[in-house]
Amino acid sequence: NYEKQLEIKQNRVISCLERIAGFDLSYVEVAPIIGMEDPYYYRNKVQLPVGKNKEGKIVMGFYAKRTHSIINMETCYIQSDINNDIFKIVGEFLQRNNISIYNEKTHKGLVRHIITRVAFTTGEVMVCLVINGKKLGKQEELIKELTKISGMTSICINYNLENTNVIMGEKVKTIWGRDYITDYIGDIKYQISPTSFYQVNPIQTKVIYEKALEFADLTGKETVWDLYCGIGTISLFMAGKAKQVYGVEIVEDAILDARRNAKLNNIDNAEFFIGAAEEILPGKYKEDSIHADVIVVDPPRKGCDESLLDTIVEIKPEKVVYVSCDPATLARDLKYLAGKGYELKKVQAIDQFPHTVHIETIALLQREIL
Ligand code: SAH
Numbered sequence: 001n002y003e004k005q006l007e008i009k010q011n012r013v014i015s016c017l018e019r020i021a022g023f024d025l026s027y028v029e030v031a032p033i034i035g036m037e038d039p040y041y042y043r044n045k046v047q048l049p050v051g052k053n054k055e056g057k058i059v060m061g062f063y064a065k066r067t068h069s070i071i072n073m074e075t076c077y078i079q080s081d082i083n084n085d086i087f088k089i090v091g092e093f094l095q096r097n098n099i100s101i102y103n104e105k106t107h108k109g110l111v112r113h114i115i116t117r118v119a120f121t122t123g124e125v126m127v128c129l130v131i132n133g134k135k136l137g138k139q140e141e142l143i144k145e146l147t148k149i150s151g152m153t154s155i156c157i158n159y160n161l162e163n164t165n166v167i168m169g170e171k172v173k174t175i176w177g178r179d180y181i182t183d184y185i186g187d188i189k190y191q192i193s194p195t196s197f198y199q200v201n202p203i204q205t206k207v208i209y210e211k212a213l214e215f216a217d218l219t220g221k222e223t224v225w226d227l228y229c230g231i232g233t234i235s236l237f238m239a240g241k242a243k244q245v246y247g248v249e250i251v252e253d254a255i256l257d258a259r260r261n262a263k264l265n266n267i268d269n270a271e272f273f274i275g276a277a278e279e280i281l282p283g284k285y286k287e288d289s290i291h292a293d294v295i296v297v298d299p300p301r302k303g304c305d306e307s308l309l310d311t312i313v314e315i316k317p318e319k320v321v322y323v324s325c326d327p328a329t330l331a332r333d334l335k336y337l338a339g340k341g342y343e344l345k346k347v348q349a350i351d352q353f354p355h356t357v358h359i360e361t362i363a364l365l366q367r368e369i370l
Pocket of ligand 1: 229231254278299
């Protein structure tokens with residue numbers, strides 16, 4: 001029951017803040033969780049391993065828990081429905097032409113994974129097949145079938161010849177259409193290539209970014225640092241309302257995408273740095289005595305490094321907007337900042353992943369005037 005899921009998630013956020021961090025929430029604005037109006041078919045991306053079952057039939061799906069045996073999946077109720085149609089076409093194509101399927105144990109066979117992406121705002125669709133080889137036989141037949149799907153924009157092959165669990169190799173070739181699909185979050189445009197990171201629930205992502213923007217309460221004069229910025233989505237979202245935005249991210253390719261996306265949107269007040277936030281930020285603070293009015297952090301599940309929180313405290317931004325995918329580490333980090341002169345003002349949970357255990361939360365901290 002979706003209502004019950006939302007209730008469980010909201011209670012988990014509250015219990016982490018009260019029990020791990022010891023906050024008295026009667027002084028904090030804790031808004032009710034924002035769920036999805038339609039919590040189905042919300043994912044824009046899926047990557048499925050391809051295999052064969054004992055009867056020699058092609059299967060595509062997810063691995064059974066703690067195994068590498070694929071459970072065939074015909075319909076996924078949280079995936080864009082177009083993806084379900086694509087799997088069917090690809091599965092039938094592979095079966096009909098008896099195309100060899102990759103076997104993890106022997107490292108032999110061709111087709112490893114199928115990856116599909118749908119841009120919800122433009123309707124553009126991308127399909128990428130990951131193969132252990134140089135060529136996909138009967139490629140033209142597959143293209144003919146796939147281009148019947150409305151919105152088909154890009155069909156690619158990714159070459160992964162390594163004996164590894166990593167899904168994609170480095171080389172990609174477009175065999176039909178464009179190298180990328182285009183999507184929008186709010187007014188910001190993104191070109192998404194098969195290897196780019198992109199949020200998987202674009203509808204709720206927009207809700208999160210709008211909330212982050214509301215919490216930051218920008219007037220156009222502020223300097224904003226967006227730490228753990230990924231492809232710069234939050235930075236670009238805020239750039240229009242700020243004087244200057246700086247993004248920091250550890251994955252180089254993501255920063256290359258961020259810079260490209262800034263250009264694509266004619267944003268010239270966003271600058272991006274490659275490196276660990278806990279190294280870049282103290283470095284910039286010591287060398288260039290940088291200033292920040294607002295610092296946004298969106299760390300992975302393990303949360304922020306304590307040394308990063310110390311640097312944030314030294315820089316003294318007026319506001320810290322914390323976007324979190326784990327309420328437990330959020331609570332730990334908020335407690336630390338609350339002990340160093342920041343007051344927890346607002347908390348908003350957002351259901352980014354209905355029917356899963358994941359919880360996204362945004363918190364606003366304000367510097368106390370001492
Ligand atoms: N804000 C982005 C991405 C958030 S996901 C968005 O909304 O799309 C967290 C990001 O933190 C990932 O891109 C990951 O590569 C990056 N990351 C992980 N550890 C990091 C570190 N120590 N310093 C900087 N970035 C880091």
